[in-house]
Amino acid sequence: MTGPNLLIIGAGGVGDVVANKAVQFRDRFGTITWSARTAEKLAAKAAKVNARYGATEGKPFITTEAVDARDSAAVKKLIESTGASIVLNVASPYCNEAILHACLETGAKYLDTALAEHEFTIDIPPNWYERIEWPLRPEFKAKGVTALLGMGFDPGVVNIFCAWARKHHLDQIDSIDIIDVNAGNHGKYFATNFDPDVNLREVTEEVITWDEGEWKFIPHHSVWQDVTLPIVGEQRVYSMGHDELQSLAVNFPDTPRISFWMGFGEHYMKVLEVLDTLGLTSSVPVEVDGAMVAPNRLVKALLPDPASLAENYMGKIVIGVDVRGRKDGEDKRLFIWSTLDHKENYEEVGAQSISYSTGVPVMTAALLMADGTWDPKTMVNVEEMDPDPFLALMPDVGCPWQADELPTDDTWPYAEGQSASASAPLSAQKAATDRGAT
């Protein structure tokens, strides 16, 4: 117990992953505290984690504290009382602003996995980070406080894949296509893999994409392509706005086109069309029998709890970046990607791969902060950091990755169920196994 004290805020699916991973790597931290709004639910979850890794009665690996994470003063108090020097925020994005301020005031290092949000707001104009995060950057810099923004998989690892391609493989990047496909099946009629109101807003907002060096706006799901990915094969993916475009457009100023693509099946699209066309995905409250009700909050109340999906989730996810550009005057194209298996992840930590793929990266970054490898002493987006130590460590924390050189003629060399491209991978890192669960 010689490392820094860690405070985890948030006990959804990603919180479950992070709590498990923190305990797996408990030798790198001092105390590990897990906090969330509801004390009882949290205590039960922590008891499960402690039991999984063989903590003895009265000597838990992870302890719990209830906190309202939208109350900055309460978070500050908790940071002080736990002596946390790293705050890992995996709570609702509605809490980000309060936690950021608490870290700024206490000097604790801050990590999150998604952009700060305010409730009942939609179609925020770019740059999204200029609304809440980046205006605080001068203060973080002046005080020398570290804040690492968007350290999940996407945003997060995909940004790091881009930084890695730029550092090692390309002189000039002409286009970045981030591709996120969940080919898993949760067996429910319809469900979202994380907070429904955040998720439904994300998939139904006007799409903001970076094209010819400027922001373009297109209707959601109006632009798609069919890609053939490793493992999951042919998939239809739709252009969507996403956090990482906002920071990559700034941090990759020479790259004229950056797009994010997400896979959606026909059934999902059908349900979404109905919900969206009828106004049921809207976060703008309407009057119902005299009360104001946000339609997406009602839909959230009716949909399955995302955490409940994990147990029966089957199949795999593939998330990667298709990066095109030039090296020594020649066209060059890379696909850098990871795959995870819902069932495997559930068996290890009780969460599905969408949560796992978000939790493992932010824990990887926390480990790099714990040993001082990453410590920018200001606010940064993750592509501003050196990608090498992160990509070297992430497989050990649980997430493999691989980089393949792809044909420059727009074709895909993969087939369903196969991970090998026609050529040998530039880099392939398997995930470490045996995390020490008893």
Add this chain to the structure above:
Amino acid sequence: MTGPNLLIIGAGGVGDVVANKAVQFRDRFGTITWSARTAEKLAAKAAKVNARYGATEGKPFITTEAVDARDSAAVKKLIESTGASIVLNVASPYCNEAILHACLETGAKYLDTALAEHEFTIDIPPNWYERIEWPLRPEFKAKGVTALLGMGFDPGVVNIFCAWARKHHLDQIDSIDIIDVNAGNHGKYFATNFDPDVNLREVTEEVITWDEGEWKFIPHHSVWQDVTLPIVGEQRVYSMGHDELQSLAVNFPDTPRISFWMGFGEHYMKVLEVLDTLGLTSSVPVEVDGAMVAPNRLVKALLPDPASLAENYMGKIVIGVDVRGRKDGEDKRLFIWSTLDHKENYEEVGAQSISYSTGVPVMTAALLMADGTWDPKTMVNVEEMDPDPFLALMPDVGCPWQADELPTDDTWPYAEGQSASASAPLSAQKAATDRGAT
């Protein structure tokens, strides 16, 4: 102005039709009063109706009174103050119970077009009329007060078609299939033709049908058939529970099978599947951010106002009964039906055909009550009355009807756009035109 004073309660689409028709036939009534909850909206509607038929300033054909029709005492007061002896209830079915009681107390004749309902109740067991209406029958009878239940098209005219077939054409009725097809197009993504929460409940309830002389329960939309109707051609219609089955099963005790079928297009079925599977058609409140919200009430708040559809509604409706049985020992099958055109009806009274086909029959019955032709001095369902005067008068009020003898081999002799069957119709009554609008 020598007839009885008339009180119309309700100012939705059906109310619009009834108000227009009452003014068209104003020589049969004394005063005509139109009441609804919202005074201003109602006054504007009445001004339009008065203007349409050339009422002069200060001498309106129809006057208005605001009333909360769920408040029985308020309705009673209104009946007394207007001196109404006929109360035509086309308000929400949630109001029926209060209006029934007000009529019972004042002795005013009562007519409605649909079963009384309570909010937030679903899947009522048969017999539906035994819940609110029929328990009041002994009191209506004892006091000699007339109440005519379910006097729209379906329930209503279809029941009368059955009574007419029994009276004139069949010794024994083996089966009754009521078929309701709206082949119109309102041009909206999704909308209901009347109150969304009543409509969505109706189409998603467990189906109660009369089969082999007893009630059978089947999942909604689980049984369908393809029929070929006059005018609208081939249509897929689905078995549904409906008010008229409840009374016909009692009043046609020798008929072993009575079913109701409604046409639904593929797109409608898709949207309904999504809403229903996700629980959005439910009237059972769920907790949303601490408040209790009935999902169907939110959906209602988001859907187009049914009254707003009329203006752009194109196409026709066909509603009829396929009655099979025996006459003089021979198999015999009749199809007795009406058709209306959305655009024609809108041009006449500012409402589409779903409303028109409900409003014209109840006004026809009110006229039969005004001249004393129909006056049972107790509570009845419409099939208990002599069908002949009704069917003779209805075309003059605006709704044509036709009876065809059909092949007994289950085939349909019609084709799209045609109203003639292979054989000459048994009876064909055209609608009267020129209703005296200026």
